[in-house]
Amino acid sequence: MNKLLDCKEFTKESLMELLELASKIKANPENYTEELKNKVIAVMFFEPSTRTRMSFEAAIQRLGGKMIVTENGKDNSSAKKGETLEDTIRVLDKYADAIVMRHSSDTAAIDADRVSRVPIINAGSGKSEHPTQALLDVFTILNRRGSLDGTKLAILGDLKYGRTTHSLLQLISLFDNVEVYGLSKKEFMLPQEYIDFLSSKGIKYTICNSFEELPRDIDALYHTRIQSERFEGDFGKEEYIIDKKVLDTFTDKAMVLHPLPRMNEIATDVDDDPRAMYFTQVENGMYVRMAILKSILVDNK
Ligand code: NCD
Numbered sequence: 683m684n685k686l687l688d689c690k691e692f693t694k695e696s697l698m699e700l701l702e703l704a705s706k707i708k709a710n711p712e713n714y715t716e717e718l719k720n721k722v723i724a725v726m727f728f729e730p731s732t733r734t735r736m737s738f739e740a741a742i743q744r745l746g747g748k749m750i751v752t753e754n755g756k757d758n759s760s761a762k763k764g765e766t767l768e769d770t771i772r773v774l775d776k777y778a779d780a781i782v783m784r785h786s787s788d789t790a791a792i793d794a795d796r797v798s799r800v801p802i803i804n805a806g807s808g809k810s811e812h813p814t815q816a817l818l819d820v821f822t823i824l825n826r827r828g829s830l831d832g833t834k835l836a837i838l839g840d841l842k843y844g845r846t847t848h849s850l851l852q853l854i855s856l857f858d859n860v861e862v863y864g865l866s867k868k869e870f871m872l873p874q875e876y877i878d879f880l881s882s883k884g885i886k887y888t889i890c891n892s893f894e895e896l897p898r899d900i901d902a903l904y905h906t907r908i909q910s911e912r913f914e915g916d917f918g919k920e921e922y923i924i925d926k927k928v929l930d931t932f933t934d935k936a937m938v939l940h941p942l943p944r945m946n947e948i949a950t951d952v953d954d955d956p957r958a959m960y961f962t963q964v965e966n967g968m969y970v971r972m973a974i975l976k977s978i979l980v981d982n983k
Contacts, residue, residue: 683696683700683974683977683978683981683982684801684978684982685795685801685802685803685978686801686802686803686804686813686814686974686978687791687792687795687802687804687811687813688791688792688804688807688810688811688813688849688852689811689813689816689849689852689853690852692852692853692856693856694856694857697817697820697853697856700817700970700973700974700977701817701820701821701824701970701973703973703976703977704817704821704966704969704970704972704973705821705825705969707969707972707973707976708966708969711744711969711972714744714745714972714976715744715745715746716745716746717745717746717747717975717976717979717980718742718745718746718747718748718975718976718979718980719746719747721747721748721779721780721979722747722748722749722750722777722778722779723738723742723747723748723749723750723778723779723780723781723782723975723979724749724750724751724752724774724777724778724780724781724782724783725738725739725742725749725750725751725752725753725782725783726751726752726755726759726770726774726781726782726783726784727752727753727754727755727783727784727805728755728756728759728761728783728784728785728786728790729756729784729785729786729806731784731805731806732943733941733942733964733967734784734805734806734812734814734815734967735751735753735784735805737964737967737968737971738782738805738814738971738975739751740968741968741969741971741972741974741975742975744968744972745972745975745976747975747979750774750777750778755770767785767787767790767793767794768793768794768796768797771794771797771798771802772797772798774798774800775798775799775800778800779800779801779979780800780801780802780803780975780978780979781794781798781800781801781802781803782803782805783802783803783804783805784804784805784806784807785806785807785808786808787807787808788807788808788809788810788811789807789808789810790804790807790808791804791807791811792807801978801979803974803975803978806845807845808845808912809842809843809844809845809848809909809912810845810848811845811848811849812845812846812848812849812941813849814967814970814971814974815845815846815849815850815941815967816846816849816850816852816853817853817970817974818963818966818967818970818971819846819850819853819904819939819941819963820850820853820854821966821969821970822937822939822959822962822963822966823901823902823937823939825966826937826959827901827935827937830854830856830857830860831857831858831859831860832857832858832859832860833854833857833860833861833901833902834860834861834863834897834899834900834901834902835850835854835860835861835862835863835900835901835902835904836862836863836864836865836890836896836900836902836903836904837850837851837862837863837864837865837866837872837904837906838864838865838866838903838904838905838906838922838924838947839866839870839905839906839907839908839920839922839947840866840870840906840907840908840909841864841866841870841871841872841873841876841906842866842869842870842871842872842873843870843908843909843912843913844906844907844909846906846941847872847904847906848876850904851876851879851880852879854885855879855880855883855885860885861885861886861888861897862880862885862886862887862888863887863888863889863890863895863896863897863900864887864888864889864890865890865891865892865893865895865896865922866922867917867918867920867921867922869917870908870917871889872887872889893922893928893931894931896932898931898932898933899932899933899935899936900932900933900936901935901936901937902936902937902938902939903924903929903932903936903937903938903939904939904940905922905924905938905939905940905944905947905948906940906941906947907920907940907943907944907945907947908920908945919945919946920945920946920947922947923946923947923948923949924938924947924948924949924952925948925949925951925952926949926951926952926955929952929955929957934956934957935957936957937957937958937959938952938955938957938958938959938960939959939960939963940960940963941963942960942963942964944960948960
C-alpha cells in the first residue's frame with residue numbers, strides 16, 4: 683500500500699494481507715517499536731475526533747514515530763484565514779513523511795492526494811469514506827467469526843450520511859455470499875448508489891422496517907449515530923434502539939458493532955453482554971492503524 687484514500691482500492695487479497703499484519707502486531711506489539719524510527723507523521727483533523735485521532739497518535743508512538751498535530755484545523759490552522767486544503771497539504775508535505783487527515787469535504791483525501799508528494803491517509807472525508815474505521819470493523823468481525831465470507835450484516839442508524847457504513851459496504855462486498863439488511867428511519871435510508879453498488883457485486887440489500895424483519899441468525903448488527911452535523915433541520919433521535927431485550931431476540935452469535943460515539947442507539951444494558959463488540963473495535967483500531975502505517979511507510983508494497 684502506498685496511500686489510503688478510500689476502500690475502493692482494496693482487493694480481497696490486499697485486504698486480507700493487511701488484516702493479517704494487524705493480527706501479528708496485535709499479538710506481539712513489542713516487535714514493532716522501531717518501525718517508524720526517524721519518521722514524522724502529520725496528523726491534521728478539521729473535524730472533531732476522539733478515537734480516530736488518538737488511536738493514530740498512539741499507533742505512531744507505539745511504532746516509534748514522531749508526529750506534528752493540528753487537532754482543530756478548522757479554527758487553529760491557516761484554513762481559518764482562508765488557505766485552501768491544497769495549499770495546506772503543499773506545506774505539510776515539506777515537514778512530514780505522511781499525512782493523516784480528516785475533513786468535512788467528501789473529496790478531501792482525493793484532493794489532497796492530487797497535490798501531495800507524501801502518502802495521504804484518509805481518517806474520514808465528509809459523508810463519503812472512513813476507510814480506517816471500516817478496516818477495524820472487518821478486522822473485528824473476522825476475529826470473532828473466523829471468516830468474512832457468508833456474513834449476514836445489518837446496518838442501522840444513519841445510512842445516508844454515515845461514512846463508516848459507506849466504507850464498510852465497500853469492504854464487505856469483496857467477500858462471497860454476503861447478505862446486507864438495512865434498518866433506519868426513512869430520512870436516513872441508504873442512498874440508491876450504494877444499493878446499486880451492492881447489486882453490481884451480486885449482494886442483495888433488504889430494507890427492513892423493524893427489528894423483527896431482520897433474520898434471527900444475523901452475524902452483525904452495525905449501528906451508527908445520526909450525523910446531525912451533516913444536514914440542516916432536526917429529524918429527531920434514533921428510533922431503532924438495541925437494548926438487551928432486543929438483542930436477546932437474536933442468537934448468541936449476533937455481535938453488536940458501532941464506530942462510536944453512540945448517542946441513544948445502543949442501551950448501556952448491552953455493554954456487559956459478550957456480543958457487545960464496540961469497545962473491542964476501539965482496541966482493534968489502534969492495531970489496525972499500526973498495520974496501515976507500517977504497510978504504507980515501511981513495506982510500501
Ligand atoms: C465516526 C466518524 O467520524 O465518522 N467516528 C469514528 O471515527 N469512530 C462515526 C461518527 O462520528 O458517528
